Amino acid sequence: MEAWIYAISFTLLLYGTLLGNAQSCTGSSESGQCTTFGPLCECSNISCIPTTNPCGPSTTDIVFLRSFFLNIPRDAFLSYNNITFLAIAGFVGLSIEQGAFNGLHNLEILRVNAFSISASSKSWATDIDMYVSYSTGLTGLQAVSQDMFNTLPRLKSLDLSFNRINYVNRNIFSSFYSVEELGLAGNSIEMFDETAFKPAPRLKKLYMSKNRISHLVFMTNSSHSLFQHLERLDLFGNGITVFPSFILQIVPPVVDIDLRENPLICDCNMIEFLKSSSEDQQIVGLDPTCTSPEKICSAPKISSSFTEFEVLPGESVLLAFEVTGQPHPFVSISGPDGLQRVGRYNIKTNQVTVDLLIAEDTDFGTYTCSAQNSYGSTSSTVVVKKEPTKHITTTKSAKSKKANNANSLIPYRIIFLLIAVLHCLMI
Known part of the structure; x- marks a missing residue:
């Protein structure tokens, strides 16, 4: 003090x-x-x-x-x-x-x-x-x-x-x-x-x-292929507990990584990282004696509240997925054209979101969220459809229907009238 x-x-x-x-x-x-x-x-x-x-x-x-x-x-x-x-x-x-x-x-x-x-x-x-x-x-x-x-x-x-x-x-x-x-x-x-x-x-x-630094959000989904020239990554002395194995898919196989003096947790992420690391990589700060806690390892799962949206051209739509799995899966979102969309993956909440502007007809179609780790892979889709154009025809239809109903009652009225006349004659 x-x-x-x-x-x-x-x-x-x-x-x-x-x-x-x-x-x-x-x-x-x-x-x-x-x-x-x-x-x-x-x-x-x-x-x-x-x-x-x-x-x-x-x-x-x-x-x-x-x-x-x-x-x-x-x-x-x-x-x-x-x-x-x-x-x-x-x-x-x-x-x-x-x-x-x-x-x-x-x-x-x-x-x-x-x-x-x-x-x-x-x-x-x-x-x-x-x-x-x-x-x-x-x-x-x-x-x-x-x-x-x-x-x-x-x-x-x-x-x-x-x-x-x-x-x-x-x-x-x-x-x-x-x-x-x-x-x-x-x-x-x-x-x-x-x-x-x-x-x-x-x-x-x-x-x-x-x-x-506690979470490496700058090296997740949107960073894919952005670090293709990286040679040195120094993270010495931070608060990192998890170093996801999918980061090794982002950086070159010869990158030097310093993880010393970080409170790394021995879990599935660490085990997978040790398995996936290349012999050419100089990674310091890992515990090579860590054993695999198999009971917490799991394949990815994806859930979404909505599977279909109807929007008009020029409107925006927010796609949201919940992605779970250990180790943290590598997540990507692709559009109808097969190209990846920039989204956000919040590792703390397992929430993946992407905000889309539906500007042209080619933006309508199926969007796919994919997740993969060493224990499996899965995907989930959401369809974005064009909202049908609504024409003002309800009033005319209603009037036409009302007229048809009135015309259909005429024969019944004539029958009732004849029955009433016959009844009077009999009296």
Whole structure:
């Protein structure tokens, strides 16, 4: 408790100092703050980004050490267009505005961390274990805004490790087609959008050690084939209890996976994972002595409340399935055209949902939910039909029917009249 109180007090003191020292940069940094080592330029103890490049024209690598940036404004790096490597190591307190990296068209490596350890090293991934021991989670970025990096077309490596990020959605990485290396270690991440990494199809190395990750929702159904280039997956020191075996169908057979210091449960998922793992895969953090608890293993089952929907073109329909089975099945939903639809698989509730917009006639038809694990496979279908067009003919039909009924009563009235006349004559 005393350590936490000390850390919080230190952070508040640092934050107050930064507010007092904050200044606006109108030109190059003051003399002595930047030192050049060939193509590398190191600037330290600066409270804001200089509006003009403080280093020489031959500089390609710039590192801001012990930085105290309360804010990185839009167009802060417009005069840094020759830079290929940029590291900001220190305190980034409030925000990085959208468009802050405008002008960095040649940037290939970007690092934004709360620590200055080995900030000048481009091979930052080798320093992660050293970073972990220094992480407090009390400084750094708390969130990353949408499309923050969409002006960096050549970006290959991004390190946002050891900040305070707690949620990752797909909009953050909406322009990550060229990114091959991503570092998110030492944050407070506990929630992911299921398609968070869909915009990064070339991702090779993903570092997420020392977070609060408990479920790998970013590697389920919608992620199928998105990690085909993955070589390294670092999940060291999280809260993962289940590592579904179907993940091995998503990643290449040569991927290295670090699962150390996770509270993994010895159940069907773990047994199947051990059976399915390739000899080429370097998986650390598993218990090879785990024995199979056969009584909890089961083939997939799928149930749905509705088997048929009638909708009009332009309307939406939500398909929902409940999928059970141990280990967790690999689930996919395909349409009448045979193509897979993007859905959501909530492992906690076993609920699979997909929201469909029925825009054209080809969207009508049979949708199939399939589930498979090592103990079996099954599928369930839902038919989406076109709702019949309703014509206003009810009134005419009703009138016609009423007229016909009245005409059919005429013969009976004549008979009754004749009987009444005969009766009177007899009297």
